[in-house]
Amino acid sequence: MTKKKTEAPAAPEKNQETVLAATGIVKELGRGAGTVMALKGVDLRLVPGELTLLMGPSGSGKTTLLSILGCIMSPTEGELSIAGTNTAKLSPDELAVLRRDHIGFIFQSYNLFPTLSALENVRIALDVRGQKGYEAARRCEEVLREVGLGQRLRNFPGNLSGGEQQRVAVARAIVSSPLIVLADEPTAALDGENGNAVMELLARIAHEQDRSVLAVTHDPRTLPFADRVVRIEDGLIVGEERRPEGLDAPEITDLTKRRKAHA
Amino acid sequence: MIFTLAFRNLFHDRVRLTVTLVGILFSIVLVAVQLGLYLGASRMITANIDHADADLWVMPFGAKSFEDGGMLMGSRERHQALATEGVARVTPLVVRFQEWRKPAGGSTRVVVVGTDAEEGAVEPLSLTTGTWEDIKAPDSIAVDSTYLKDLGVDGIGSTAQIGNGRVKVGALTSGIRSFTQSPYVYMPLSRARSLVGAPGSDLATFHLVKVYPDQDIEKVRNNLLSRLEGAEVLTKAEFRQRSLRQWLFRTGAGVALIGGALLGILVGTVIVAQTLYSSTKDHINEFATLRALGSSSGYIHKVILTQAGLSAVIGYLLGMVLALLIVLASQSTPLPIVMTPQLAAGLFTVTVFMCAISAVSAIVKVTKIDPATVFSR
Ligand SMILES: Nc1ncnc2c1ncn2[C@@H]1O[C@H](COP(=O)(O)OP(=O)(O)OP(=O)(O)O)[C@@H](O)[C@H]1O
Numbered sequence: 001m002t003k004k005k006t007e008a009p010a011a012p013e014k015n016q017e018t019v020l021a022a023t024g025i026v027k028e029l030g031r032g033a034g035t036v037m038a039l040k041g042v043d044l045r046l047v048p049g050e051l052t053l054l055m056g057p058s059g060s061g062k063t064t065l066l067s068i069l070g071c072i073m074s075p076t077e078g079e080l081s082i083a084g085t086n087t088a089k090l091s092p093d094e095l096a097v098l099r100r101d102h103i104g105f106i107f108q109s110y111n112l113f114p115t116l117s118a119l120e121n122v123r124i125a126l127d128v129r130g131q132k133g134y135e136a137a138r139r140c141e142e143v144l145r146e147v148g149l150g151q152r153l154r155n156f157p158g159n160l161s162g163g164e165q166q167r168v169a170v171a172r173a174i175v176s177s178p179l180i181v182l183a184d185e186p187t188a189a190l191d192g193e194n195g196n197a198v199m200e201l202l203a204r205i206a207h208e209q210d211r212s213v214l215a216v217t218h219d220p221r222t223l224p225f226a227d228r229v230v231r232i233e234d235g236l237i238v239g240e241e242r243r244p245e246g247l248d249a250p251e252i253t254d255l256t257k258r259r260k261a262h263a
Numbered sequence: 264m265i266f267t268l269a270f271r272n273l274f275h276d277r278v279r280l281t282v283t284l285v286g287i288l289f290s291i292v293l294v295a296v297q298l299g300l301y302l303g304a305s306r307m308i309t310a311n312i313d314h315a316d317a318d319l320w321v322m323p324f325g326a327k328s329f330e331d332g333g334m335l336m337g338s339r340e341r342h343q344a345l346a347t348e349g350v351a352r353v354t355p356l357v358v359r360f361q362e363w364r365k366p367a368g369g370s371t372r373v374v375v376v377g378t379d380a381e382e383g384a385v386e387p388l389s390l391t392t393g394t395w396e397d398i399k400a401p402d403s404i405a406v407d408s409t410y411l412k413d414l415g416v417d418g419i420g421s422t423a424q425i426g427n428g429r430v431k432v433g434a435l436t437s438g439i440r441s442f443t444q445s446p447y448v449y450m451p452l453s454r455a456r457s458l459v460g461a462p463g464s465d466l467a468t469f470h471l472v473k474v475y476p477d478q479d480i481e482k483v484r485n486n487l488l489s490r491l492e493g494a495e496v497l498t499k500a501e502f503r504q505r506s507l508r509q510w511l512f513r514t515g516a517g518v519a520l521i522g523g524a525l526l527g528i529l530v531g532t533v534i535v536a537q538t539l540y541s542s543t544k545d546h547i548n549e550f551a552t553l554r555a556l557g558s559s560s561g562y563i564h565k566v567i568l569t570q571a572g573l574s575a576v577i578g579y580l581l582g583m584v585l586a587l588l589i590v591l592a593s594q595s596t597p598l599p600i601v602m603t604p605q606l607a608a609g610l611f612t613v614t615v616f617m618c619a620i621s622a623v624s625a626i627v628k629v630t631k632i633d634p635a636t637v638f639s640r
Pocket residue numbers: 029030031034035036037038056057058059060061062063064065218
């Protein structure tokens with residue numbers, strides 16, 4: 001991590017324009033008597049160059065919030081703007097365009113296409129954007145090399161380890177250079193070493209490529225990679241910690257320990 | 264990538280692919296056989312009409328088909344027809360069901376066709392052994408080589424009886440089958456007249472009218488109609504239609520054949536729709552992921568339609584191979600199946616249409632995808 005920091009001296013506050021702004025997000029899920037208020041008024045802003053962790057107990061609304069921030073679900077109440085565009089009045093297809101242009105997704109269970117090779121899995125993300133041909137293929141190879149899979153281009157997901165599959169998913173999420181990368185439990189299915197490799201990748205994407213990365217997690221091993229930790233409980237943001245300028249990874253870990261001790 | 268994804272989805276599950284292809288293959292073969300039989304029967308029924316060099320057919324009122332002309336007409340009609348403006352030629356033709364007595368005993372029904380081939384009437388089609396000159400020899404007739412066994416004769420030179428008259432096989436045709444299963448027996452007009460009990464007369468079942476090339480057929484027909492009482496005047500196309508209606512629809516055979524073809528299309532569509540739907544259901548998470556990645560709904564529809572199209576092409580090719588083998592095998596049967604380029608093209612259209620219809624349920628299914636499911640797996 002220390003090495004990463006020195007390689008990417010860009011401070012989080014270097015670029016402070018908001019790429020994602022959510023205000024007063026309320027989300028009701030289910031119908032009738034089974035209705036659950038999964039989010040009860042959430043405010044969140046994301047800026048480029050930061051890896052933000054969204055942490056909270058199971059059922060606290062993390063996935064729901066991520067779906068809304070990713071324009072996959074619409075909020076019951078509240079406003080969301082992505083790259084300056086208000087999402088309130090957009091149709092499903094217009095929302096798809098917004099996702100296509102600005103957002104990359106990483107899922108807990110990778111969601112790779114089992115019948116496509118690693119390279120093809122990444123290419124399809126460009127293909128849905130209308131980018132085809134040799135240039136697109138080269139770009140995909142390059143990104144797969146960046147995530148350390150230069151030797152696995154033709155492998156199918158079934159022949160890749162969990163960590164490798166998640167790295168293919170990371171490549172797929174970033175190949176179109178989105179402003180925002182949203183990841184739901186990206187390390188939950190991985191062991192420590194592979195989890196760390198993926199988190200390191202996400203941090204690098206945030207710092208070196210100046211993207212906003214938001215990762216949902218309840219895995220404390222991911223803390224050292226965070227620039228900022230947002231805590232959610234029962235549909236409400238209950239706290240936020242930021243790694244102070246110049247502080248290195250362990251400090252934020254201590255920070256959270258401190259918070260736990262206080263709680 | 265759309266093609267790659269569709270192709271891989273299709274070949275990923277071999278069992279389902281097999282079911283899909285068997286479904287399409289089954290439909291194509293069924294439809295090909297039914298329509299091929301229909302075409303074969305139609306050709307058989309109209310072969311004599313098609314080969315006659317006539318623009319108009321004069322026949323007794325109510326004549327049902329080529330084989331069933333009804334009462335013989337006298338020569339009055341012929342002379343009146345000849346006197347009609349625009350008429351170039353009138354040729355009498357005798358067609359009658361008669362009893363054929365086999366030399367070794369027993370009998371069968373045949374269709375006697377008496378014609379003066381020189382005058383442009385019906386010629387015995389595709390003579391393979393012997394010529395028209397051989398048929399003009401005393402007692403001589405032409406029959407089809409495929410019916411020799413049914414007629415109880417061995418070949419050229421064999422003799423038999425039609426009614427009370429002696430006949431001798433003088434020439435052979437090949438592949439002229441009869442839909443009624445009563446073989447055609449071709450002979451000169453005068454011999455036919457004596458065999459049907461009107462020796463030396465001018466009687467005829469039909470008068471074949473050839474119109475001058477510069478004349479309007481419809482006008483000549485009206486002129487003929489006003490002169491000929493109690494006779495009908497049909498164009499070649501109308502007479503074909505009437506014969507087809509008589510044999511294919513009055514008997515129910517045509518309805519059965521077309522009904523079978525429709526059933527084939529229906530069964531094929533249901534099978535393909537079912538497999539395509541279940542394939543889409545199996546890959547629904549991938550389609551949801553595509554949607555989350557920001558693909559348009561059109562992109563996903565294209566994947567499904569490509570899958571349907573690929574199934575159609577592969578299924579069609581396999582089905583055609585089998586259908587052609589069946590067509591080949593049917594050539595020596597009483598009702599050979601006919602395959603034409605038009606029918607082959609028609610079958611392809613039907614297959615594509617069938618697969619496109621089948622894709623509808625799958626497309627409806629993906630339209631309802633909630634991309635939020637990508638997080639809950
Ligand atoms: N379709 C739904 N209908 C009704 N309630 C739902 C639905 N989906 C989720 N919920 C409820 O909404 C709340 C938030 O769910 P969410 O999946 O966002 O939690 P989470 O923080 O991601 O939990 P986990 O850590 O277990 O993934 C939970 O109480 C859940 O039971």
